[in-house]
Amino acid sequence: MSDLLFFFEVTLAGLGSGALLSLTALAFVLIYKATRVINLAVGEMLMLGGYLFFAFAAGFGLPAWAAIPLAIAGGGLVGAVVERGLIRPMLGESPIAVFMVTIGLGSILVGLVELIWGTDPRALPAFMGNTPIFIGEAYVSRKIAIAFAVAAVVIAVFLVLFRYWRGGVALRATATDQAAAYSCGINVPGVFSLAWVIGCGTAAGAGVLLGSIGGISPAMGVFGLSALVVVIVGGLDSVAGALVGGLVIGLIEAWAGTYLGGEFKLVTTFGLLLVALMIRPYGLFGTTEIERL
Amino acid sequence: MKIGTAKHSYQADEALLTTRPQRLWMGLFALGLCIAPFMLDNYWLYLACLVAINVASATGLNILTGYTGLVSLGQAAFMAVGAYTVGWMQLRLGTPFLLNIVAGGIVAAAVGLLVGLPSLRVKGLYLAIATIAASIILHFVFVNWQSVTNGNSGLTLTPATFLGTPLTDYKQLYFVFVPITALMVLGAANLFRTRVGRAFIAIRDRDISAEVLGISLLRYKLTSFAISSFYAGVAGGMWAYFFRVVTPESFPFVYSIFFLAAIIVGGMGTILGAILGAVFMTLVPELLRFGIDWLTPVLPNAAAMLSPVRTIVFGLLIVGFLIFEPKGLAEIVQRTRRYFHLWPFKK
Amino acid sequence: MTGALDSGATGAARLEVEDLSLSFGGLKALRGVSFSAEPGSITALIGPNGAGKTSMFNCISGFYKPQKGSVRFDGRDVTRMHPPERAALGFARTFQNIALFRGMTVLDNIKLGRHAHMKTGLLQALAYWGPAQREEMELRAEVERRIIDFLEIDHIRNMPVAALSYGLQKRVELARALAMRPRILLLDEPVAGMNREETEDMARFILDVKEEWGTTILMVEHDMGMVMDISDHVVVLNFGEVIARGLPHEVQADPHVTEAYLGSGDPAALMARLKGETGTTGNSGAPTDDRREDVA
Numbered sequence: 001m002s003d004l005l006f007f008f009e010v011t012l013a014g015l016g017s018g019a020l021l022s023l024t025a026l027a028f029v030l031i032y033k034a035t036r037v038i039n040l041a042v043g044e045m046l047m048l049g050g051y052l053f054f055a056f057a058a059g060f061g062l063p064a065w066a067a068i069p070l071a072i073a074g075g076g077l078v079g080a081v082v083e084r085g086l087i088r089p090m091l092g093e094s095p096i097a098v099f100m101v102t103i104g105l106g107s108i109l110v111g112l113v114e115l116i117w118g119t120d121p122r123a124l125p126a127f128m129g130n131t132p133i134f135i136g137e138a139y140v141s142r143k144i145a146i147a148f149a150v151a152a153v154v155i156a157v158f159l160v161l162f163r164y165w166r167g168g169v170a171l172r173a174t175a176t177d178q179a180a181a182y183s184c185g186i187n188v189p190g191v192f193s194l195a196w197v198i199g200c201g202t203a204a205g206a207g208v209l210l211g212s213i214g215g216i217s218p219a220m221g222v223f224g225l226s227a228l229v230v231v232i233v234g235g236l237d238s239v240a241g242a243l244v245g246g247l248v249i250g251l252i253e254a255w256a257g258t259y260l261g262g263e264f265k266l267v268t269t270f271g272l273l274l275v276a277l278m279i280r281p282y283g284l285f286g287t288t289e290i291e292r293l
Numbered sequence: 294m295k296i297g298t299a300k301h302s303y304q305a306d307e308a309l310l311t312t313r314p315q316r317l318w319m320g321l322f323a324l325g326l327c328i329a330p331f332m333l334d335n336y337w338l339y340l341a342c343l344v345a346i347n348v349a350s351a352t353g354l355n356i357l358t359g360y361t362g363l364v365s366l367g368q369a370a371f372m373a374v375g376a377y378t379v380g381w382m383q384l385r386l387g388t389p390f391l392l393n394i395v396a397g398g399i400v401a402a403a404v405g406l407l408v409g410l411p412s413l414r415v416k417g418l419y420l421a422i423a424t425i426a427a428s429i430i431l432h433f434v435f436v437n438w439q440s441v442t443n444g445n446s447g448l449t450l451t452p453a454t455f456l457g458t459p460l461t462d463y464k465q466l467y468f469v470f471v472p473i474t475a476l477m478v479l480g481a482a483n484l485f486r487t488r489v490g491r492a493f494i495a496i497r498d499r500d501i502s503a504e505v506l507g508i509s510l511l512r513y514k515l516t517s518f519a520i521s522s523f524y525a526g527v528a529g530g531m532w533a534y535f536f537r538v539v540t541p542e543s544f545p546f547v548y549s550i551f552f553l554a555a556i557i558v559g560g561m562g563t564i565l566g567a568i569l570g571a572v573f574m575t576l577v578p579e580l581l582r583f584g585i586d587w588l589t590p591v592l593p594n595a596a597a598m599l600s601p602v603r604t605i606v607f608g609l610l611i612v613g614f615l616i617f618e619p620k621g622l623a624e625i626v627q628r629t630r631r632y633f634h635l636w637p638f639k640k
Numbered sequence: 641m642t643g644a645l646d647s648g649a650t651g652a653a654r655l656e657v658e659d660l661s662l663s664f665g666g667l668k669a670l671r672g673v674s675f676s677a678e679p680g681s682i683t684a685l686i687g688p689n690g691a692g693k694t695s696m697f698n699c700i701s702g703f704y705k706p707q708k709g710s711v712r713f714d715g716r717d718v719t720r721m722h723p724p725e726r727a728a729l730g731f732a733r734t735f736q737n738i739a740l741f742r743g744m745t746v747l748d749n750i751k752l753g754r755h756a757h758m759k760t761g762l763l764q765a766l767a768y769w770g771p772a773q774r775e776e777m778e779l780r781a782e783v784e785r786r787i788i789d790f791l792e793i794d795h796i797r798n799m800p801v802a803a804l805s806y807g808l809q810k811r812v813e814l815a816r817a818l819a820m821r822p823r824i825l826l827l828d829e830p831v832a833g834m835n836r837e838e839t840e841d842m843a844r845f846i847l848d849v850k851e852e853w854g855t856t857i858l859m860v861e862h863d864m865g866m867v868m869d870i871s872d873h874v875v876v877l878n879f880g881e882v883i884a885r886g887l888p889h890e891v892q893a894d895p896h897v898t899e900a901y902l903g904s905g906d907p908a909a910l911m912a913r914l915k916g917e918t919g920t921t922g923n924s925g926a927p928t929d930d931r932r933e934d935v936a
Contacts, residue, residue: 038418089616096364099418100557101615103550107608114601225425232422267433270426274411277423281415303780304773483768487776488751488758490765495741495752502739505701506820507727507756516762562743 008138010258011251016144018250019151020210024227025234025242026155027202032236033175034195037087037098041106042203043224049075049204050124050211050220051113057125064127068208075204076197083196088189106221114218121217128212147209154205155243162239167194175237226253229269233276309482326471330464338463344575345470346531351555351571352481352564353524358553359561360490361517362497363412367424368525369548370431374401375526376533376543380448381441390453390460394473394530401526402519404431409518413511428546435541447540450533460534470531477524482564484520493517494562554607558614560621569622577610578603652679652856653714653730653823655700660709662695662880669695670880672709677824677873682850682857684867687877688900693860694736696877697828700858701733702726713824728756730823734813734830736860742802746793746812749801750783753819787815790852791845807838814845818853825849827859831866839863843870868892876900
C-alpha cells in the first residue's frame with residue numbers, strides 16, 4: 001500500500017472524528033452563546049447519551065430507530081433539569097463559579113453512571129453494519145463514514161435553524177444582548193432552557209455515535225476535553241469556529257496519533273491550544289471582549 | 294455579647310489575631326496539634342499528614358485563585374513537578390530532606406512562572422483552560438522523560454532522613470509536615486498584610502485600576518503564579534516523602550479539581566477558607582467509607598459503591614456550596630462567631 | 641513627613657499637552673489638542689458629550705497611545721509611558737464609574753494608593769519582618785493622619801467599599817488617589833451623579849486638596865456650577881478640538897462655547913444654568929484673577 005493512500009485513509013478517519021468533535025463543540029457553543037456558560041460537563045453529557053442508548057437498546061431491547069431518539073431526548077431532559085436546577089440559581093454569579101458548577105455536575109454524572117452501570121467499558125449494540133466503504137482505493141470504516149454523514153447533516157440543519165427559525169433568531173438575539181432581547185419580548189429564560197436542552201441533546205447524540213465507534217465507558221467524557229480545545233481554538237461563541245476547529249483538531253489528532261504515536265494525540269492538540277491562546281486569545285472566529293474604563 | 298475592643302497602636306490593630314479570645318483559641322489549637330499525634334492511631338495520623346499536605350497546596354492555590362483571581366486547574370501538576378524534583382534529587386544527588394523540599398518548591402515555581410505567561414494575554418476561563426493544557430503537557434513530559442522520571446514506572450524513594458532520624462512512620466512525618474505547613478500558612482497570612490498581597494487583591498477586583506495605581510500586572514500575576522506553585526511544589530515534595538512512589542498517575546487532573554473544590558468549599562480569598570476546605574475535602578471521602586462500612590451488613594455490595602458515591606458527593610459538594618454557600622465554610626464560621634458576639638441581643 | 645517612603649521628586653508639577661491627536665480607525669477623537677495645567681491650580685476640561693474629554697484623560701493617564709503629539713509632565717515626555725510608570729512619577733486618577741476594589745476595606749483601598757512608593761519585597765512580605773512591618777506601620781500612620789482625617793472618613797475605614805453610598809465611594813476614590821502622593825491629580829467627573837450636598841462636599845475637598853497639598857488638579861466635569869466655582873482655568877473641547885480656553889467667566893462668555901453646547905442640549909435651560917449658578921456662588925473670583933497672567 002502506498003504511503004500516500006495510507007495518508008489519505010488516515011486523513012479520512014481524522015475528518016470522521018473531526019466531525020464528531022465539531023458536533024460536540026457545537027453543543028458547547030450553543031450553550032455558551034445563549035447563556036455565557038462554559039459547560040465543562042459536555043463530555044459527561046456525551047457519555048450519558050451513550051449509556052442511555054445502551055440502556056434503551058440493550059436493556060429494554062428497543063430497536064436503534066427508537067433508542068436513538070430516546071437517548072437524545074433523555075440527554076435534552078437532563079439538560080433542562082440541569083439548567084433549571086443548577087444553572088439558573090447561578091445567574092449573575094461570576095463565570096468562574098458557573099464553570100465550577102459544571103465541573104461538579106460532570107463529577108455527579110460520572111458517579112451516577114458508575115453507580116448504575118459500573119466502571120467497565122461496554123460495546124454498544126451494532127446498528128450501522130460493518131461493510132467498509134471505499135472512496136477510490138481508500139478504505140474508510142463504515143461507522144466513521146456514517147458518523148461523519150450524520151454529523152454533517154445535523155450541523156447543516158443547525159445552521160439553517162439558527163438563521164431562519166424563530167427560536168434560532170431569539171437565541172442569536174439573546175447572545176448579542178440579553179437585556180435588549182428581554183425587552184423586545186423574547187423569553188430569555190426560555191431561550192436559556194432551550195439552549196441547554198438542544199445542547200445537551202446534541203451532546204447525547206454525539207455520544208451515541210462516538211460510543212458505537214469505540215464503545216462506552218465512564219471515562220469517555222475525556223472526549224469533551226478535545227472538544228474544549230476545538231471551541232477555544234475556534235472561538236467560544238462562533239458556530240463557524242466550532243465546525244472548522246473540529247475538523248482541524250480531528251485531522252491533527254489523527255495525524256499525530258498515527259505518525260507520532262497515540263500518546264502524542266492529546267499533547268499535540270493542547271500544545272496547539274496554548275499557541276492559539278497566545279496568538280489569538282479569543283479564538284480564530286471569536287469576538288474580542290472589550291473592557292471599558 | 295462582645296464589647297468593642299479599644300486598641301492603642303496601629304500595630305495592635307493590624308496584628309493577625311486582634312482579640313484575646315482569638316489568641317486563646319489559636320493557642321489551644323496549636324496545643325492540640327502538638328498533642329494530637331500521641332492520641333491518634335496510625336490511620337488518623339495518616340489522614341493528618343495527608344491533610345497537612347493538602348492544606349499547604351490549597352493555601353497556595355488560594356493565593357492564586359482566591360486572592361489574585363487567576364483560576365488554575367494545574368495545581369496537581371505543579372505538585373507533581375515538586376514531587377519529581379524531590380525524588381530525583383534524593384535518588385541521584387542524595388541531598389538532604391529539607392533542601393530537596395525547598396528545591397521542589399523552587400523548581401515548581403519556575404514551571405509555574407512559565408505556565409503563568411498566558412495569564413498576561415488571557416483571563417478567566419481561557420486561563421483556566423491554558424492551565425489544563427499545561428497539566429496535559431507536563432503529564433506527557435513525566436511519561437516520556439525517561440532519564441529523569443523513569444517513565445510510567447516512576448520513582449521509588451527511600452524514607453527521608455531529618456536530623457539523623459529516618460522518617461518512616463506517620464508520627465515522625467507528622468512532626469515534620471505540620472510545622473512546614475503551619476509556616477506556609479503563616480507566610481500566606483503575612484503576605485496579605487503588605488503591599489504584595491494588596492496588589493494581588495487589587496488585580497482580582499479590578500486589574501485596570503490596579504495598573505493606574507502603579508501595580509505592574511506582569512510582575513504581580515507572575516509572582517502570584519510563582520508563589521502558588523512554590524506552595525504546590527513543597528506540598529508535592531512532602532507527598533513524595535509520604536507515599537514514596539511518584540508516577541505520572543500520582544497527580545491526576547482530578548486532583549487539581551480537588552484543590553479548586555477545596556478552596557470553593559472552604560471559602561475563596563480567606564486564609565481560614567483554604568485550611569477548612571482542604572481538611573473537609575480530605576476527610577469527607579473517609580467519612581463516606583465509614584458510612585459504607587456501616588451499610589455493608591444491609592447492602593451486600595455496598596463496598597463496590599464507595600468509589601462512585603465519593604465521586605457523586607464530591608460533585609454535589611462543589612455544586613451545593615457554589616449555589617447555597619458561595620463564601621464557603623469560612624463564612625459559616627464567621628456567622629457563628631457573629632452570632633455569639635451579639636448573643637443574647639440578636640437572633 | 642515619613643521620608644523613608646518617598647521616591648523621586650515631589651511638589652506640584654506642570655502638565656503640558658501638545659498637539660495631541662488620537663483616532664480609532666477612521667474616527668478622530670482628538671485633533672491637535674494643546675493645553676497645559678499649571679502647578680498647584682485647578683484646570684477643568686469641559687465640553688459636550690463625545691467631545692473627546694475622556695479620550696484626552698485616557699491619553700494623559702496612559703491607557704490610549706496617541707498617534708501624534710506629546711504629553712509632558714514636569715518637563716519630561718511621558719507620552720509612551722505605561723500607566724504604572726506614570727503612577728511612579730506622581731500621576732493619580734479617579735474614574736468616571738468608580739473603580740475601587742470592592743472586595744477590600746476602605747483602609748486597604750487607600751493603602752493601595754501608596755503601592756508604587758513602597759519597597760517591601762516578596763520574601764519580606766511572607767515573613768512580615770523588620771522593614772516590611774515598619775513600612776506598613778508608617779503607611780498606616782500617614783494614611784490615618786493625612787488622608788482619613790482630612791477627608792472625614794474615619795468612621796468607615798474598616799467597612800468594605802461595596803457597602804458604602806455612592807458619594808462616600810467617590811470620596812474614598814479621592815482618598816486613594818491622594819495616597820499616591822500625587823503631583824498631579826486627574827479627576828474624571830468627580831461629582832457625576834451626586835446630589836447637591838454631596839457635590840458641595842466634594843467641591844470643598846477638591847479645593848482643600850489644592851490648598852493643603854498644593855497638587856496640580858485636572859478634572860473633567862459636566863456640572864457647570866461646580867466647574868465655574870472652583871476652577872482656575874477652563875479648557876473647552878468640542879469634536880476633539882480646543883474651542884476656547886481661559887478663566888471661567890471668559891469661557892462662559894465665549895460665543896463658540898455657547899454654540900457648542902447649543903447643538904447638544906436645550907439652549908434656554910443651558911444659558912440659565914450657566915448664568916444662574918455662577919451668580920449664586922462667587923468664591924472663584926480672587927484666586928483666578930491672580931492667575932490671569934500665568935494662564936495667558
